[in-house]
Amino acid sequence: MVKGIGNWLVKHSESLPERLAVVYNEKRFTYAELNERVNRFANALLSLGVRKGDRVNALLLNTNEMLESMFACAKIGAIFVPINFRLSVDEVHYIVNDSRGYHLIYDGRMKSLVDQLRTQNSSLQEYIHVGSDPHKEDSVYEDLIAEANNVEPEFDIFLDDIHLMMYTSGTTGRPKGAMLTHGNTLWNAINFINAIPFNYSDSTLTVAPLFHIGGMSVMTTPLLYIGGTIYLDDQFDPNRVMQKIHDERITSLFLVPAMWQALTTVENFGAYDISSLQLAVSGGAPCPITVIEFFQKREIPFYEGFGLTETAPFVCILDRENTLRKNGSVGKAPIHTSVRIVDPLDRDVPSGEVGELIVNGPNVMVGYWNKPKATSEAIKNGWFYTGDLAKFDDEGFIYIVDRKKDMIITGGENVYPIEIEQLLFRHPNIREAAVIGCPDEKWGESIKAIVSLKNNSQQLSVQDIETFLNGKIARFKIPKQVEIVEALPRNATGKILKTVLRQKV
Template sequence: MRNQGLGAWVHRRRVKSRGDVAVVFEGREITYDQLSVRIDRLANALADRGVVKGSRVAYLGNNHPAFLETFFACGVLGAVFVPLNTRLAPPEIEYAIEDAVVDTFVTDVRMRDLARAGAWQSRIRVRLLVGGDAYEGVESYDEAIAAASEEHRDEFVSLDDPAMILYTSGTTGRPKGAVLTHGNFTWNSFNALVDYDITSDSVTLLIAPLFHVASLGMGAVPAMLKGARVILRDKFEPGAVLRDIEELGVTALSGVPTTFQMLAEHPDWGTADLSSLRMLTCGGSSVPLRVLDAFEDRGLSFTSGYGMTETSPGATSLNPRSARTHHGSSGLAMFFTDVRVVDDAGKPVPAGTVGEIVIKGPNVIKEYWRRPEATAESRFGEWHRSGDLGFLDEDGYLYVSGRAKDMIISGGENIYPAEVEQIIMEIPDVDAVALIGKPDDKWGEVPLAVLVTKSGEPLPDGRVQAHLINRVAKYKVPRETVYIDEMPRNAAGKIRKVDLVRDLIEQPGGDSRPS
């Protein structure tokens, strides 16, 4: 085949996995051969409407088979897939559409209002609506597929060709479009297959949004490369997840610490049949010890790791055997990837020394879309600068200290929030914590702890400080604790500290409860 990229994968699976279920959504099973036909029909429908190699095709919607169909159909044509975060505001949608120069837009009917407000009436030339009827200027997605040829196109697509533009969360400044190639996805999948227990009989439950690279790159894509079964859910509800595990024989589940904490705290946790589970993968931050305990009591263990959009996303992985011995670590570099920690000049630092984490490998992006200056700033030679701080131990295990921009400098001493947050999370009633810097006339900054408690009530005065004394240096202990009802999070479930700084430091007031 001339297509060396992702567009050939499901077509090849059509032969090797005929009759096997590829995707399950809302009780509907789609086999690999059925999915392949739909992808080919969609590719032809897009081609009939002027989509060619290099064209950008945007998708706005939550988890749905149409997301994967559009992603792989773009791969068939060599077009570039642009998934949009459904939590964005209309101006942010419009920015991404204009920046990527998108002219074809596929959206779920449930996102129609957001699409209209953000980009439906902008430069878009072709509009396809999933799950809805056609109307003026908008075509039905399913009708377009039904009317198209099912002939498979074999366009020349190389591993170096762009497969997707994924916009970073934009916690500071305008989002950048990370250009992920077919090779980036391919090598990331190889990393996942080597480091994780993914087999052809795996049943992967995806509850995180596919527009987040972890769900797509570490979940759906490597699973489908192996011919495994992917179950899509468009939202996370702990009780539903426990039922899915029990009724659908789920073998693999990924999430952030909050995901697993909510599962362990659900009333059905103790009685749910979890015997099918083989692999639990936690990203975002380390698994709190009490969550680790809860799952190990059920005979389950975790893999975890570290990565980012720019690494497609895997950079390191921690296997279950090391979950206790290297608790707090993000693990070793993935098989086809290299990880270093360097100083401000890009030179490697000794083991145990905090510096910037840099990554190299065929899963790392080569550029940001139309941003050569940002691409240049993100490089130390061949190494991609993560913007994250951390250190490697003597055995090569990575420990992430936090984002460089989140580091607190108090009296000339560096405070890495992740270290302190992990210890505060040991307090039983703490549901979530974030450490941010508060301006101080004497010290420049002092740490401020922002907490969400399970009970909804503040901890006793001094409880946080007492828990930290003799565990960390005195300057790392927060002078003040603020309680809020809910942490602001991005689509990946990570806490948006920029929002906390804005609401509690730059514009104090509102519903926070200081202690």
């Protein structure tokens, strides 16, 4: 009988019982200890009325309780719904009610947010508190574990059962719950270990948020699948990350581009021994080429990948052998995933031409929760339509050109903001850059660059930008407007919120 991803811990607790599984601050759990805690919490959830198919909401940071809760739900067939704790109470309330969750596991540091949530009419009936100072009516996480038994839950779990529901960022409207199965997470892990060189002796530092598919499943679940070690950190600080790699001899690291960029600003970068780091992966948004070059010069194997919540997330990755030769590409699809690039009539476009990237494979979600129309629009004949514009080169390497919705049409010409942004990143005084289209009576849209500066005492004008870009790109691609801001708006996963920028136009 297939037991789903919960069976990973069972197997490792039998074959690798003393191997270190999860580390959070001073807490260190072997696979045997982790499996026992997961079993106890799974049985506690059953005693609280959780049943197969129920959605269990969570407002948790990158702690051992986050992973334990997910695996506990997996063992009893419940669906784990991690929620971005940086959202407003109204946004959290929407997700809770949309998912129809009756149970909420929350970190005590979220107490203010949860107290506001209690005052709203929601589907929640049971609150489980992690940490100290719980509400008098709440269950306490560690008490539940201490009081529950360690018997292995016996449930019929299959690979097509849903175990995880992650809500998309909602940058274009209300967030949607992407339903990911045990099979999606399993095949994502298999794709990773076929594409990148790591094994059970490896470790990773998970500091990208686990409520996001990148934090959960780029490194974390694939390493747990093969019996590696997960170090968790619930706050991102560049120096702290460098110190942890130095102290714990971390071998792999996934960060979103904004985090990688922050590491490049560490003043005493060379003082840390990070020679153990054999795998650096960026994803979640296009990584500035200047950042990739920074790590390549320091002989740190740097991989740029591309994926989405709906694909669990692995779609393609550029391997270390081609990072220099194919800079700017996101590589090729892994062995168990297929990709196509199509025109609006679903015809494959020739190499070098731009079309929409679509994905097929066992890593593609089964659909959006309670949204059949959105599901049918996104998945057609087994192919997931990403909304990303891309092209193949003559060797089959994939280049993400831009989001379909971000493309600018000026004077009948298609302009892809990423191309301009990558050049702006090379300007010596530009720290961040985003390019958007603005309504223009003559041209349809005109191009605007919004930048933050490294040195605010040295201002930039449109003419400065024009001079810098002149000869590097076609004249019609050069921004006609420039706005300087302190910082660009980003969501919790580091993506620049261009919808926010466009609203201000």
